[in-house]
Amino acid sequence: MDLIKNALINDVMNTHCSDPFGCLGLQESSSKIGFSLIVWQPEATSIRVLAIETDTVLAQMHQADNKGLFYAEWPKEKVRFHYRLEITYKDNSTHTIVDPYQFPNTTFIDPDHHQASLYKSQGAIRASAEINDQLTIQGTRFAVYAPAARSISVVGDFNSWDGRTHPMSSNGDGIWRLFIPDINHGARYKFEIRSKTGEILPHRSDPYAQRIEQFPSFSSVTCFDNKHQWQDDAWVNRPIEDLYERPMCVYELHLGSWRRKEDNQPLTYLEIKDQLVPYIQEMGYTHVELLPITEYPFDGSWGYQPVGLYAVTSRFGTPEDFKVLVDALHQANIGVIMDWVPAHFPADSHGLANFDGSKQYEYPDPKKGWHPEWNSLIYDFGKEHVVNYLISNAVYWLEEFHIDGLRVDAVASMLYLDYSREDGEWIPNKDGGNHNYEAIDFLRRLNETVYLNHPHCFTVAEESTAFPGVSKPTYMNGLGFGFKWNMGWMNDSLDYIKKDPIYRQHHQGELSFSMVYAFDEQFVLPISHDEVVHGKGSMITKMPGDSWQKFANLRAFSAYMYFHPGKKLNFMGNEFAQGREWSHERSLDWHLLETDFHKSQQALSKDLNHLYQNEVSLHFDHSHQGFEWISYDDSANSILAFARKAKDQDAHSIAVINFTPTPHSNYRIGVPKAGCYQIIMNTDDSRYTGSGYVQDQEYNTHAVSSHGREHSIELQIPPLAGVLLKWLGDS
Template identity: 45%
Template sequence: MTMDNGKAVEERMDAAQVQALIRAEHGDPFAFLGPHQQGDRIIVRTWQPGALEVELLNGQGDSLGFMQEQVPGLFIGQLPERQPYRLRINWSGGIQETEDPYAFGPQLGEMDIHLFAEGNHRQLGRCFGAQPWQVDGVSGVRFVVWAPNARRVSVVGNFNSWDGRRHPMRLHPGAGVWEIFIPRLATGEVYKYEILGADGLLPLKADPLALMTEHPPATGSVVAPPLAFDWRDEQWLSQRRERQGRDQPLSIYEVHAGSWRHTDSGEPLDWIQLAEQLIPYVQDMGFTHIELLPVMEHPFGGSWGYQPLSQFAPSARYGTPEQFAAFVDACHRAGIGVILDWVPAHFPGDAHGLGMFDGTALYEYAHPFEGWHPDWDTHIYNLGRTEVHGFMIASALHWLREYHIDGLRVDAVASMLYRDYSRKSGEWIPNRHGGRENLEAIDFLRHLNDVVAEEVPGALVIAEESTAWPGVSHPTREGGLGFSGKWNMGWMHDTLKYISEDPLHRRHHHQQITFGLLYAFTEHFILPISHDEVVHGKGSLLGKMPGDRWQQFANLRLYLSFMWSHPGKKLLFMGCEFGQWREWGHDRQLDWYLLQYEEHGGVQSLLRDLNRAYREQPALHQRDDREDGFQWLIGDDSTNSVYAWLRRGEQGQMLLVVHNFTPVVRHGYRVGVPEAGPWQVLLNSDAERYCGSGAGSCGELHTQPQQSHGQPQSLELDLPPLGTLILMPARGP
């Protein structure tokens, strides 16, 4: 039956509030919509623009009558007493039955709001964003978003025809956080936020805390179910802290998931296919870890993930969050760690992203001299703002805890440390002391490393840092930044420049090899040959090598042998391990067909053996960040471009390493050694099995009681052309 609305629900309506609803400008919809006591009556208002009629039902689904439409879209009814109720809404396309979102009280706890406001909420991924929720037995989704300067925020999606008038949210004024519980909404729904800023309506915004997204180029956020994955990596996690200790081997295979290998139809592999193909390959090659270019969702594939907008969601390009978790789990069960590149420095300016999120510079600095990166045309995070600081800390912890990630490689740290990074004079703003250091970012990085060490013991946090900033990998209690390791960019630049020189001229660049060992033990270094060195016209690693085809391959084998025997952990970008000729392209797979040629297979075999030696020989990894693990024997033979050193382990293990950077076989080259007796050639990079010439010493050699290079004994070696020899005392490692 129809209520006698003229008498039963007669009320004086607030014309200003009705007009605010009509204009979609109401900043406090819960104060007007839903059930409200008026005298001895419970008045229910619901705002359903476009509805034909609305029927009020009790909690059991029995009709309490049709609600009166006071103005188009605003329906009013009455309850006999305060009780649960539903709405049966007649749309032109069908009937919808649901509980009223405006009948529910605040769902976000005061402690959550307090921790978020002070930047210490470390579980934001389980609290903000879209969370499947249940209130009083009613299932739905709770949405929470930070937009302190917005006049109104609404959730929009297919479930409300993308109409921002339908689900305006409740504001928690002190924290600038908006929330709403939408009953009967299910996982899988695509949504965004419609935000009314001070100057008008903004482009629809994706959820900064989305745990799942649409497949690009679509930009919607997706309501994700709780990550329901049956982890089976307990053994790995129990051993991780020891496995990732500084005295352990760390050999990282850097991978761009979309271009490692494609299907027969030319599509990138998904996480399931990568688990089936990439993991056995990495095991066979002997790498200890896979490092993935950022998998956080990013709008532009050509950014390779380095311009992410969803800091909590793995890219839909390669599958679901559960499939990503399955990939990580499979890596762990195969004995392989997983490191993610992570970008807390900057974010792109796409309209649906974080930039001017509520109509103001919220996540970024307001002034372009602070908030806009001139190199990458991106916004710079304002890490001095507690909410942004906490947002990024929570993102780091999200990947480490929710997805069992073993480490984060922090991108572009140098750009975070300096306010004048890549800026001209007069185009940067000094810090509060008048200096060039970004004090807020420094505080953030130290806090990040302390929090990770506390909450995820054994996890790695690695800095891509290219300056001489002191103590990057030193403890924060000693004034350092607290990173687990630092990419040695200086070593990378110097040695690549040296190896690209014609061997005839290398004698004039001798110091480019020796210089890195002057500071090799000042940080916990990782030696990186990353994707950045094989893009943007730089050519492939093999392509950098001088000489004819034979010399190019010999130089590549020599360089890899030099890198693996040099102090420092290792990182190599995919494709370099078999000598890809072409520069890397993110839209195509690696040139796997090259492995049909012996030279490429030889490089791959050498890298496999280098990884085996690196893992099995303590002298190559136990003290690689300590001076007592390294001893120069020959560092001054620039005429012959020969270098020799000893590597030492904790229990007296010792290896002799000799490099000949010229294409000349050097017969009878004497090298001093500290121990008499037989020495065994462990590796010759010019061996025929690597498609080399087979020149140089091999097998077992015996010392002579002739002093050389400050040592009581010496060996006469035949040094292979453009080759490396690694020898060990025959008494054992």
């Protein structure tokens, strides 16, 4: 027949076809023949056409050749109909399928979506074709953006990974689509892409896949479970609060190494829920921050080399299991932050690199598109489809998994074209500078999308430079982040605390300098996973001195962090002074809690968290009105003293930190108001294995001027310790 000889059929048989609906399925034919049914099944030996609702045989198909092309014909009086195919294969097996090429409408009608919710229309979407009032065919609609491809097929277990069987169709908008009936939840699949040059590329995982298997298959998996019934209405619908005036103490967590089973296997999402939620509640953290839980192929990247931004990593369970974990945390009034990585992506062959034979996701020029520090690719933020892909992904986590905050990784690497590059290795912007205008525009658009549509949610930038306005609104020409990690505070304070106390008098400025810029941004004070890996040692091993002094130094540092303006973030294990450097391959050393020093550090961490939540003078940490220096220049004694003030300016507390092992029995400091001051935190208390240095619990002011103030108190200051005194009012 003439139709079988057309060019499209030839393209189908050679896996070059971009319009399989133009030649497969029911086709209108010549005046004598009303319809021709064309089927391409290269492994078939015979095919019968059955009625869609019954086993009635409508036709025995004829073989047009010995390559797998079959046809049947009906007179023009025949009304267009739906059908099934009973196929007998070369191995003598027989299977009945519903031919996808009879459903062009289901294939080409995109679900309603906006740019910020592309995940609802791309990837593998549950879909159905309505046959009549009584019958609807369920299946999966696949859609993938690959404008430079010559042809694309869906391959999977359902077609023996044969790229000849299910060619997709493109209408010229760059998106390839195909509805395949009877593919339901849990089907493994990938895309087989032929480039413009005719090369068949390595099978690609679906960029929008919500599940991706681990090595070696890296197969995408259809995910239509959606069985979880959220129980966090009270959390989701809580009144909108000003986060800047609320305490935020974050527990940074790597799911695979927080706790492990006896055989060193990681806990599942459901197993970790049962242990993590009560622990976080007891310890007094307000939020959990998860290292990236988007899918990644290499364990050693900890999730920071993701291939599968829409997929919850399958290492610990299913997406529904992860929802159960988030839900349980919310029911315990604990917010969930996830690390999100739009700064780079690896070049693994199943991922986005050279996706359709062209640079669809990465910058084409390696001077812009290759990250030398991480040996990974960089998203092309100048392409609209890339920006939409990333912003849709951010929205996906907020909407589908009720994530409360996105901590955006490596923002500095996005902002600067010369990041980790030498002269001649980067391309200046149009003005000759080193700012990546496209990335800046992307970040602003991201933050506007989050804050306009999800007022309970927030974003945090890991940004290590002096780029202005990172956490300022976009209408003030800022990037629009809610918070920024204070890397300057972290580096200076850690450099200081590592020094032997005898030398600290020469470095007092390393501690006081942070207050010069403390309110330029909305800061989080981070002691993150990056500070306890790669030979840096754990927090306790950074401390100088013998065992007692090490823990006393750590206690004083902990107090300094909690008394200092800024939200708090500590990596898991820091709360009980993890001994060994962190490794993603083993559990934290929970057995250390059998020893007094470690158990006492955990008790201090717990008390500091609860103190921080309950003491209003520590909450107003985004304005200079919430802070007042009392003494920052007593370098001879390595003592800092400052006041923290509540928003009403009457409620306040006094912080005094002694960074030497020398106690002081009569140390006078000026205070903001006359009255009585009571110690509400003392890290030298014997219950924290401190020295128990004898001191009064309350101090009445004297009309003795000190530090430029009319009233003062005379303290007993313990060694290597932080003390917080609360003003009780007029004495």
